[in-house]
Amino acid sequence: MSANGTKIIRVIKGRRPKVVVIGGGTGLPVIVKALHEQDADVTAVVTVADDGGSSGVIRNYINVVPPGDIRNVLVALADMPGVERDVFQYRFNSNDSFFSGHAIGNLIIAALSEMKGGIFPAIQVLSKMLNVDGHVYPASNTPLTLHAEFTDGTTQAGEAEISAAGKTIKRIHVEETDPDDHFEPRAEPEVIDAIMAADVVVLGPGSLFTSILPNLMIKNLGDAVKKTQAEVIYITNIMTQKGETENFTDAQHVQVLHDHLGEPFVDTVLVNISPVPADYLDRQRYNEISSPVKSDYPALRKMGCRVISADFLKLRDRGVFHDGDKVAAEILNLAFQVGTMKKR
Template identity: 65%
Template sequence: MQHKPKVVIIGGGTGLPIILRGLRDQSVDITAVVTVADDGGSSGILRNYINVVPPGDIRNALVALTELPQIDKDIFQYRFESSDSFLAGHAIGNLIITALAEMKGNIFTAVQELSSLMKIHGHIFPVANEPLTLNAEFYDGTKMSGESEITAAHKQIKRVWITPSNDDDGHHAQAMKEVIDAIMDADQIVLGPGSLFTSILPNLMIQNVGDAVRKTKAEVVYICNIMTQKGETDHFTDADHVRVLNEHLGGHYIDTVLVNIQPVPEDYINFQEWNEISQPVGHDFEGLRKQGCRVISANFLRLRDNGAFHDRDKVVTELLNRLHDVHD
């Protein structure tokens, strides 16, 4: 039987499920490594009350890779209305993941159990088995903890790092062995698309995850964001995104970067609705080449709902092309 190429996608937020859905029906062995440092919305409330790993990004990854009918997905994603004060804003899937984590004693086992129940195509691994806190140092020398607070500060971030939320004994956050094995065995590691400092880097800042990405023989592909993000990457070029990743990893570890070169029409974006974004990411191809990157620049843009997104099919086609090039 032909070996299926192994692809590991590391991230969180809204970008991760888009790529997962695109890869689901391809002939690849998918592993999603999902961030657990989210502290906003329903996930943040559950995390604060029950001290559980925030389930939102995991829920979206499950829905992206499930083979269940649409009605089952809709139920899992259903969010209670604000008038239901007791359950306001909570997604049913978040409550199910939280309940299973309590039943099984940890989030990792719970997600594997749920993956089996939901007929998941591939693997979904929370990057850690405990809630993590994102910390940031800004260029003005101040420091802050908590993903939502860091973004809301709207300051230039110098570096981020991770600490366990239950850091009573000063222990370091570690990923499960399955996560590290998946990275080491992969043919391709995909980072993004997603928030640079709050969806991608929190995973890489876990010591054994960062080590595995540095050591793996897999090609490391970064899908560069189309728009800059307020409070995170204001005025960033594509080369700035890669520079920050490489600085945090301590060397030139990004092998290939996918860059959208299709202009975003100025009058199309509704900045009130998509209030996290500010402007299209600028291009600095010389800066990318200096970092030893292979640059794949193309029209990866999909305009919908007055926002700018990655065209899932075009991105997936390029990822598959890279896999074939590496294997040939």
């Protein structure tokens, strides 16, 4: 947006910049919404390995892909009146043993998944119903379970259980949740096509091991991210996360990504340089937060990454977040630099 609030329309060779954002959690819809408002052609690829909260309960009842992250991204890209948006996002607070804590949108997604034979076709139908500008793709059409191996040699299954284990994660992988499915997890062709056609592919922000990597561990999806000619951007988290990345530098985050995919593939890293004020964070409410991520520019450059440092910090509600507008502007600047030319 310009200073007077007028939308700035920017194009690459007669079209809107194509941005694919891969991840999950609360940070994903913030970035997706800001990119949409700055007129990018956005495709969101959302993790399906979440097993907590309302999504987890619904998944346990009817064995569908957890809908919570997908619901929030749909709303970020939807063009619908405020009252409809509020109803879709409404979370029951009754004492009913089933409905308590469930978001209406999660129930709608679960119902459509049964009607259409999977989460992927269900979300495409719902995208039309909600007037979504862009694309929302589940990383897989079937529920996946996250598995972790820790540095002490033990293993654990389940996103919430892995985070709660309090151990250092060595490696993660995903498997089909349904024990009767014996095939390798796969992303749908539309996901792969979007990644290959993108100007930029964005990873994060979000939990490294439980929001970003589960997507990349789907083999054909990870292979596409390595092969695409798009600029691959990693948004470094502002804070480290207990049970996942305590004491990690930004370079260590990237190294984990490279190690899991077997080769360097991240081109650009966005790093926040604005300090987090002491005693601002409500650590009871945001109890998964540990400490600010430290920067290791020499290590990032040694890995061949371009580093963009700026004030990406937004403080609100006694929490620490990325400023979606600033991050989106930087992503689009990179998209226009890269255009449709091949990287490297």
